[in-house]
Amino acid sequence: MIFSILEHLLTHISFSIVSIRITIHLISFLVDEMVKLYDSSEKGMIMTFFCITGLLITRWIYSGHFPLSDLYESLIFLSWSFSLIPLVPYFKKNQNILSTIIGPSAIFTQCFATSGLVTEVHKSTILVPALQSEWLIMHVSMMILGYAALLCGSLLSVSLLVITVRKKRKFFATSNRVVNLNQSFFFGEMEYMNEKRNVLQNTSFFSPKNYYRSQLIQQLDYWSYRVISLGFIFLTIGILS
Incomplete structure (x- = not known):
């Protein structure tokens, strides 16, 4: 029960931070002089990453398996991947324009994951033995990371x-x-x-x-x-x- 409440709390916090961060990024992208606003957006990006990471860890602890067994968990992991990629130029001390372009993908993915369309798969279930393979976890996680990177690269190219x-x-x-x-x-x-x-x-x-x-x-x-x-x-x- 505690883990379920914590999961819902982290979900809403990360969704709210992503929404505010995208708005700040769009404003700072159009107005170059708002440096303090841009810095607060960068801090919000790190908070979003840690919130989604805590959400995945919480889901992992109380479900007993890596959170990639259903549509809801896969979408949350995809949203985590979208929030991970913009951190690379941030720690390289470059001007981070990736968050402005990739950020909407994270918010749309998380919005769909937490919407009423997939509420039936929010509850964690016990995996069948065929899905408890460690190689399967590696396969799914690498594929989702690859999809996220290709989607981000496509958005940047467009x-x-x-x-x-x-x-x-x-x-x-x-x-x-x-x-x-x-x-x-x-x-x-x-x-x-x-x-x-x-x-x-x-x-x-x-x-x-x-x-x-x-x-x-x-x-x-x-x-x-x-x-x-x-x-x-x-x-x-x-x-x-």
Whole structure:
């Protein structure tokens, strides 16, 4: 009874922290000056990880087996994997943009796990002898970690494509404006030079906004490649086990 209450308490705490953390990340992602708000979000990410870890350990203790025997436990483990991946750039002291992109996956997974659709499988049951193999535990855990890494890598890749396409559209729009100015040279050389200077200043490639976007593209490219590679490694270990 105590473990069941503790499990429900940790479930609601982790779900609440993830929801607040995603909101803070979206605000700090749009407004760069809110440094303290971003730091509190990073601390919330660590609290979420430990809450879900405590939830899995609690489930493991009172059920007597590793929590991967049903849909509910697998979804909680998948949510734990989503909260584990963003911790890597955090401990490497890099700007953590993974939480902003991967965080919604954790909250959606945990929301579905704790919803009324899977309430019948919340109660722990005794495993049949065929499911008590240690190799089966290793196989399922590695496969779920691989799925989580591939999903995270796919989200990062899609975000990279969206940001890159938007950047190229703005670049071509700027180029077209400059070409149009070259074609309308008959309005006067002085007016042309002033207008061209204004266009280039408004779309300066060395502005803080463009620099931040370039850094964001580099980080997304860096982490998407490595997270997808890590996912294939986990899948290979899971298939071989």
